[in-house]
Amino acid sequence: MTGLLAVIRRELQLALRQAGDSAVVVLFFVLATVLFPFGVGPEPNMLARIAAGVLWVAALLAAMLSFERLFQPDYEDGGLEQLALAPLPLEAVVLAKSCAHWLVTGLPLIVAAPVLGILLNLPAAGFASLLATMALGTPTISLIGAVGAALTLGARRGGVLLSLLVLPLVVPVLIFGAAGIDAAVAGMAVRPHLAMLGGLLLGALVLCPWAGAAALRQALE
Amino acid sequence: MIRFAGQGLACRRGERLVFARLDFSLEPGDALVLTGRNGSGKTSLLRLAAGLTPPAAGRLAWHDGPVADEPQRHRSRLHYVGHLDAVKPALTAIENLQGWASLRGGDGTRAHRALDAFGLGALADAPARYLSAGQRRRLALCRLLASEAALWLLDEPTVALDRESVAAVHEVLARHRDAGGMAMIATNVDLAIGGVRTLALAGFTPAEVDDTALAS
Numbered sequence: 411m412t413g414l415l416a417v418i419r420r421e422l423q424l425a426l427r428q429a430g431d432s433a434v435v436v437l438f439f440v441l442a443t444v445l446f447p448f449g450v451g452p453e454p455n456m457l458a459r460i461a462a463g464v465l466w467v468a469a470l471l472a473a474m475l476s477f478e479r480l481f482q483p484d485y486e487d488g489g490l491e492q493l494a495l496a497p498l499p500l501e502a503v504v505l506a507k508s509c510a511h512w513l514v515t516g517l518p519l520i521v522a523a524p525v526l527g528i529l530l531n532l533p534a535a536g537f538a539s540l541l542a543t544m545a546l547g548t549p550t551i552s553l554i555g556a557v558g559a560a561l562t563l564g565a566r567r568g569g570v571l572l573s574l575l576v577l578p579l580v581v582p583v584l585i586f587g588a589a590g591i592d593a594a595v596a597g598m599a600v601r602p603h604l605a606m607l608g609g610l611l612l613g614a615l616v617l618c619p620w621a622g623a624a625a626l627r628q629a630l631e
Numbered sequence: 632m633i634r635f636a637g638q639g640l641a642c643r644r645g646e647r648l649v650f651a652r653l654d655f656s657l658e659p660g661d662a663l664v665l666t667g668r669n670g671s672g673k674t675s676l677l678r679l680a681a682g683l684t685p686p687a688a689g690r691l692a693w694h695d696g697p698v699a700d701e702p703q704r705h706r707s708r709l710h711y712v713g714h715l716d717a718v719k720p721a722l723t724a725i726e727n728l729q730g731w732a733s734l735r736g737g738d739g740t741r742a743h744r745a746l747d748a749f750g751l752g753a754l755a756d757a758p759a760r761y762l763s764a765g766q767r768r769r770l771a772l773c774r775l776l777a778s779e780a781a782l783w784l785l786d787e788p789t790v791a792l793d794r795e796s797v798a799a800v801h802e803v804l805a806r807h808r809d810a811g812g813m814a815m816i817a818t819n820v821d822l823a824i825g826g827v828r829t830l831a832l833a834g835f836t837p838a839e840v841d842d843t844a845l846a847s
Contacts (some may be wrong), residue, residue, distance in 0.1 A: 413734055420730040427721035488715025492774075495681055496734040497707035631684045 413498030414506045421510030431479060436518045439472035443526045454531045461530035462591035465540065466547075466584050468526075469519050473551050474576065476515045478569040480507060480559040485629065494630055504622035505615075508549075508556045516548035532591075539594035543587040546607035553611075553618035554579050560625035582610055632694060634658050635782055635813060639689035642675045649675050650835035651688065657782070659811035660826075662804065664818060667832030673817035674714070676832065677784045680815060681711045707735065709782040716771040720760035724751055727759055728773050737778030745776035749799050765791045772800065775807070783807060783814040789822070 425432060446464050450456060484490040493503045523544050524537055532540065558576035562568040590603030636656035642649045649672035657663055665673045678684050680691065682698060682705055691698040691705075698705045718727050728742045746752050749769040754762065762770065768791045775783055783804075789797045801824050804814060816822065 412736075416730070416733040419733075423726065423730070424719060424721055483719075484717075486715075487719070488713060488717040489719070491683060491711065491713060491715065492717045492731055493734075494683060495706050495709070495711050496731075497703055498734070499703065 413496060414502050417493070417496075417498075417503055417506035418510045418513075421507060422513065425510065425514040431476070432514045432518055435472050435476045435515045436522050438475055439468050439519055439522055440526065442468040442471060443530065446530070457531045458533055458595075461527060461532040462536065462540070462588045462595070464530060465523055465526060465532075465591075466543075466588045469523065469544070469548070470551065470577070470580055470584060472519060473515060473548070473555060474573045476511065477555040477559040477572055477576065478562075480511055480556060481563055481626070481629075482559070482568070485563050490626065490630065494626065500623035500626055501619040504556055504560065504626065505619040508552045508618065508622075511556065512549050512552040516552055519548060520544045533595045535597070536591045536595040539591045539600050542600070542604055543590040543607060546604060546611055547583045547587045550583050550607070550611045550614045551580050553614040557618050557622045557625060560622040560629065563626070563629040583607065586610070632658065633781060633811070633813075634694040635692075637680065637686075637689060637691045640676070640679060640686050640691070641688035642672055642679055642684070643687040644675060648687070648837045650832055651837055653689070653832075653835045655815075655830055657813040657815065659813065660808045662808060662814045662816060662824060662827040664816050664822065664827045664829045665832060666819070666829055671832040671836065673832060674786055677711070677713070677786050677815060677817055680782075681709060681784050682706060683711075708780055709784060710775050710778075710780040711784045711786075712771050712774065712788060713786045716767045717774075718759045718762070718767045718770055720758065723756050723758055724762065724770055725755040727770060728777050731774050732777035735778035735780070742773070742777045745773040746770075748776055748803060749773050749796065765793060765796065768792055769796055769799075772803075776803065781812055783812065783816075785814060785816045785818075787818055787820075788816060789818065789820055 443464060446460070447457060450460065481490060484493065494500055520541065523540055527537060527540055555576050558572045561575060562572045565571055586603045586606040590600050590607065593603055594600045634656065638654055640653040641651040653676070655663060665676060667673055679686050682702055693705065717731070722730065724746065725742060728745060729739060732742050743755065746755050749772055751766065751769055751773065754766065759767065759770065772788060788800055792800065801822065804824055807814065
């Protein structure tokens with residue numbers, strides 16, 4: 411447990427020194443969302459209709475930008491060897507890295523989402539659900555992304571490969587995330603969607619550290 | 632008594648068998664220097680001993696059990712300083728060192744003493760991006776002192792170091808061995824430390840070992 415916290419602390423320390431990396435992700439999220447009113451036209455009802463889907467897709471694409479830097483710097487400078495030789499399981503390292511990734515990218519995305527919701531004329535009934543689905547969905551994205559990042563270590567053009575690998579896997583999160591917001595707007599039950607997102611998160615919590623660690627071992631050999 | 636040994640080790644890199652039927656054993660105070668030409672498997676043997684790569688054949692064991700049974704205990708007993716320094720340019724020297732030490736239960740005072748031992752005390756709060764290649768190397772070597780470990784696995788520890796720093800490495804190694812520590816050192820440079828044993832990897836290349844090595 412102390413090892414886990416030590417890894418998270420080191421990651422946060424690094425993220426604070428390189429705050430630009432997280433800022434780029436949030437700025438991409440903002441920019442990608444802002445492009446939609448230009449593309450589909452500023453008609454308020456149209457924007458309200460597509461807001462939930464646009465926010466979730468933009469958040470997913472923004473998150474993709476950040477995964478390449480999750481293990482690559484450590485892989486190149488030898489830090490990954492040291493993490494693999496630390497007296498804690500490699501699974502715990504992957505979990506700690508995913509947690510830290512969520513804190514420095516997932517959390518800022520959640521904070522930015524309501525502001526962009528206003529911009530897209532998201533009906534007032536949808537905001538609570540937007541925050542709830544984001545809070546449950548973004549950790550899952552961090553965990554699945556960590557597996558993709560570990561699998562593409564050392565690959566040429568790993569960033570593109572990573573997106574091709576991860577995006578199909580996060581489609582369930584997108585479906586239930588956007589549907590949860592739409593349900594709230596339509597006055598239907600949100601709970602089933604949140605339950606699905608929660609289930610996906612629990613599944614990812616169990617499987618992803620294990621799969622990520624296996625991929626890291628492969629990369630280190 | 633503490634003992635670390637490898638038996639019948641073989642290492643395969645891709646399709647190529649780098650070495651086979653290699654035995655070694657280390658007891659408290661021992662230093663084993665690995666010699667051999669480039670590509671003879673010095674680094675491979677160190678990575679294998681660290682547990683970063685699984686051996687193609689053979690086994691590694693401590694006096695109280697095989698490495699494969701308790702990999703975590705094995706990792707807590709060793710320090711590995713490889714070709715890569717694991718230094719983050721964005722952090723200061725002391726932050727770099729403490730980050731690694733805290734994973735292994737080292738504390739702040741030990742980290743500062745480690746920096747002093749390798750002459751980096753004055754640079755503790757300097758961002759690592761301003762350190763020279765030799766200073767980064769010394770910062771990597773500081774990890775050896777920042778937390779306790781019985782077995783040191785060192786890959787060309789003196790590369791890029793000036794004469795004073797090489798002397799510091801020798802002194803630190805001598806103290807480690809006096810305290811009952813063990814070391815495996817891959818190097819092409821003659822180390823001025825006494826009482827070392829040498830393992831010439833040339834004797835274990837597949838050309839020297841007959842084909843049955845593969846089967847066994």
